[in-house]
Structures are given as structure tokens and as C-alpha cells.
Amino acid sequence: MEASSVTLPAGGREGAGPLPAAFERLFRGEYARVVGIAQRVLGDQGEAEDVAQEVFMSFYRAHPADAPYAAPWLHAAAAHAALNALRARGRRSRRETAEAMPSDTLAPDDPAAIAVATETRDEVRTVLARIPERSAALLALRYSGLSYAEIAQALDVRASSVGTLLRRAEDAFRREMK
Amino acid sequence: MNDNEIEKALATGDWGVDTESALARFRLRAERERVVPIVAAPRRRVATGWIRGLAAAAAVVVVAGALALSGAADTVLKIFEPKQVVGVPVTQSDVSYLGQACGGLSPQQCLGAYGTFAWTTPPQPKEVQTLSLAAGAAGFSVQTPSSLPSSVTGQPRYGVVNQSSATYTFSADATRQAAAKQSRTIPPLPANIDGARLFITGGPAVVQVWGAPANANPGELANIPTLVVGQAKAPVISSDGVTVAELQSYLLKQPGISPQLAAAIRAIVDPASTLPVPVPAELAISHPVTVQGVQGLFIGDNTGIASAVVWQKGGMIYEVIGSLTEAQALSVANSMR
Incomplete structure (x- = not known):
């Protein structure tokens, strides 16, 4: 599932055919969560929305x-598709990553803080791509708010088993982040 | 790093999604691509004709990797060694046309119409009791899934296919005679291909099978509906007189090759290192996926009953096939250690 290779218009247009009502309900009910899971992995909302479109x-x-x-x-597919996209896209430049970060999480006049945060976010994505797939998926799902x-x-x-598996995943994450 | 710090590291900040715009975008794409939704709940974990076909495709890939070369002369050049796999959609029409072009012959008989195929060392599948015995018989480290979906239960059975070898010799005479016998017209074999030999090498191969009936022959993958994991040394084809480009060119001149199939074959950028995997166009979807850090191929049927992931890494071809969703198939594939 190569989200980055898919080019789609940003919005819809009037006249597009209706989808089954059950599917529209499912889409409306799960879209934000699917994007959220993908975004935890990718750290980029646009890319996460592309992944969500592919998953649906x-x-x-x-x-x-x-x-x-x-x-x-959908939840599992979002995690795995995002991890696939993460591995496929290669290493992004620091500048792109910094631009992808929400502005309200950083002090705009603190270049040192931005550099440290950017480095951490790069490392987080590298670690997610490196640890076992299931561990990375567990972390993405858990920290997206799934029970x-x-x-x-x-x-x-x-x-x-989830508690144990999650602890192992967190241990793997911590080890790689050191 | 405590839980809060992990939470912070994975945080993505405040953001909002416009679900209605996203839904409109989805509608537009579904309409443009004429995607037909599934309305009936698919049956799961059922051995259908499709899964048997997919299993047969797995067998082709694995057995293709179970062919080996011996006694190649110095003049022999390696012409095919897969580094990646791609899907080639094959429609029922293609199969039908090809069948007509071969006068109703089976694929093996059809192959025989262009020359002679001879095993030097034929493949001999056998069952072994443990993974370590399989690895010992194969002579390589065998990867196995470290996690399985809950739908896959019980202990696996192990099959090993020995290293084996075959030679194929092209013959213009055989081609003419077979065509005359079948009252059909095919392009004459080019002079440089006439008499050229292909030495086919690959293997050994190991298959791990979950859910195999107790009386099933491990070599007969069609009997196995739940999960099959295959690993084989990638096949290598060498030749003393023909290149893959020449073979591809001749293949594309054969009657019955539809423009769509020809285009798909031509689209293979590097045929000398690409293993084409036929995908039944009406029954299955396929797309590239990243597996174990390399590009592989996902093949799934249109009803979600069965799927397969095929990839090549480190000189080995791997395949995971079974009654799995795409996420499950990828999870199994990525858990292989």
C-alpha cells in the first residue's frame, strides 16, 4: 500500500455517485481514528490521510x-499500511519534518528546541520502522487511544495478552531510542 | 523513558480532520475507478477453488525455486536471477487465447511444442518432522513466523523439496512439427534460439503448513487451506545462446497474447531480474507492498477470503499464503525471523 504514490484531488465534487449507506456510516465513524493511527506512525497528517484513503x-x-x-x-490496516509507508518513504529531511509539526507544540522563537524536537521525531519514526512490526502497530494503536x-x-x-505485549513493545521502543 | 515520554514522542499535536471532504474525495475515486462494493459477507477460512488456485500459484513459485543447475559449461551465461517480484494480471481471455494457440494442449505439452524439457535432478518433495530437520535438509536457515493470527492453530507440518535441475533445449524442428500437428501457425523460431539451451537452477525449498489434513501429501499444496509459508532459493536460469530479451520478444509474437498481457510483460523494466507472478485479473487484486524492508507483492482475492504475499530477499523467495486479510498476511510476513 503505497500511500505516497497515490495522487487524488483534495476535495470532492458534486455528482459523485452515492456509496452504500452502511459504508458512509462506517467511514464517518472511523475516519478520524484511522487517520490518527496512521499519523502516530507517520507524523504527517497529509500522508496519514492518504494512507486512510487507501485503507478504506x-x-x-x-x-x-x-x-x-x-x-x-480498519485499525490494524491503518497501522500496518502506515508502517509500510514509513519504511517506503525513506528518510525525510529535517526541514520537511519540522514543517509537518504542528506549530502549537513548539515555541516558535526557540531554534534549539525546534532542532531537538525535530531530531526526536526523526528518531521516533526511524525506531518505529525498525522495531518488530507488531510492536510498532501496538504502540500506534495504544497511543491513538484504542482500548x-x-x-x-x-x-x-x-x-x-495486550498488557504484556504492550510492555514488550514499549521496552523495545525504549531500547532503540537510547 | 517512561510511558508519558513515549506518549509525548509519539504525539502528533492538535489536528483536525475534515471527514466530509475526505468522504467526498473517496466517493469521487470510487466512481472514477468504478469500484464495486462487496455487499455479501465473505466466507472466511473456506477452502474454495480460488484458494486452491492460489495454493497452486504458490506451488509454482516454490517449485520454480526448486530447480537446480548442474554441469554448466564456461560459455553459459546467467540470464535470469530474480531480485524482485511483480504481478502480471492474466485475464480468463488470455488463458483462453493461449489455450487455443496451443491447440488445447496443457501448459507442459505447450512447452514441449518449442523444444525438449529434461530433468537432470527432478524435485522430490518429502515431509520432515521438525523445522530444524527441514533447515538441515535444505541447507539454509529457515525463517518462520514469530506471530500468527488466532485463526491459525495447531502445529505446522514441514515439507522439503530437494535441490534439482533441468535443461530446456529449443528446437525449430520441434516447433514446426508441433505446429503442423496442431494445424496452427506460429512464428518460426529465430535461428539464434534454435538449439540454444536453458539451464534452470534453484532450490532447495521448504514449506511450512498449518491446517494440513493428516493424510495430505506435503507436496500437494492444494490440500492445504489455512496457512502456507514457503521459502526457496531463488531460481536462476542460465543459457548458452539466448537472452531474456530475445525470449521475451519471441513470446510476444505468439498468437493469443492479448495487447493487455503484452503491455504488462513489456512493462517489466528488467526482465532478467524480475519474477513475474501471474495474477488472475478477474478474481484477484495485487499491488506492491513493503515486506521485511523490501518491495514485495500482495495478491488478494476480491472477496477477502484469501491472500498471499510474495517477496525476494537475500537470494531467497518467500511466500505467505492463506485465509488471511491483507493486514494479517503482512503481519505474518513481517514477523518471519
């Missing part, structure tokens, strides 16, 4: 909108 399109092509596994499928039960459904693991 993959689902739309192959699954009914009322499938009971729809939401967990243990939702993570268990998305990653097809037992809910009772």
Missing part, C-alpha cells in the same frame, strides 16, 4: 461495510 478503499473493495470485524480491520479490547480485536490477540 482496500476495505471497500473486499469487505461488506456491515461486517462485524470492520472497525478492527486493550480494541487492540486485541485489531491485532487478533487475546485481550489478556
